[in-house]
Amino acid sequence: MRPACWASSEVAAARGANVDHLPTRSSRGGDDVRKQYKEKPYTRLTQPLVREGGSNGVREGGQLRPASWDEALERAADGFRRTVADRGPDAVGCFSCSKATNEMNFTAQKFMRTAIGTNNIDSCNRT
Numbered sequence: 001m002r003p004a005c006w007a008s009s010e011v012a013a014a015r016g017a018n019v020d021h022l023p024t025r026s027s028r029g030g031d032d033v034r035k036q037y038k039e040k041p042y043t044r045l046t047q048p049l050v051r052e053g054g055s056n057g058v059r060e061g062g063q064l065r066p067a068s069w070d071e072a073l074e075r076a077a078d079g080f081r082r083t084v085a086d087r088g089p090d091a092v093g094c095f096s097c098s099k100a101t102n103e104m105n106f107t108a109q110k111f112m113r114t115a116i117g118t119n120n121i122d123s124c125n126r127t
Contacts, residue, residue, distance in 0.1 A: 048072035084116060093120035 050072055053062030067075075083091055096108045105123060112121045 050075055080116065089117035090120060092116050092118055093122070096121060096123040098124045 047066050048069060048071075049064040050067040051062040052065055080092065092112070094108055094112045096105045098105075100108075109121045112118055
C-alpha cells in the first residue's frame with residue numbers, strides 16, 4: 001500500500017472515488033496532508049509585476065506594481081539590450097535544465113547564440 005498524499009486524494013476524488021477511506025497521514029507521519037493546503041493556500045501571480053523607482057537608473061529598491069505582459073517583456077528585453085550594449089554579449093549567460101525537452105534546450109541555445117550573440121550556455125546534462 002502506498003502512502004496517501006494530497007494529490008492522489010484529489011485525483012481519486014476527481015474519478016468519483018470515496019476519499020474518506022484513504023489514510024490521512026503523510027508518508028513521514030505528519031498531520032493530515034490535505035489540511036496543510038486548506039490552511040495555507042498557495043497564491044499565484046496572475047499578472048507580471050515590474051519594479052518602479054530605485055536609484056541610478058537601476059530599479060533596485062523600488063516598489064513592485066502590476067503591469068501588462070507587453071510592458072514586462074519589453075522591460076526584460078531592455079535589460080538584455082542594456083547589458084549587451086554596456087558590457088558586451090559575453091556578460092550574459094544561460095543555464096539550461098537537463099530535465100527540459102530537447103526542443104526547449106535547443107530554443108535556449110538558439111536564443112543565446114542568435115539574439116544575444118554569445119556561446120555562454122551550459123546545462124547539467126553533461127554528466
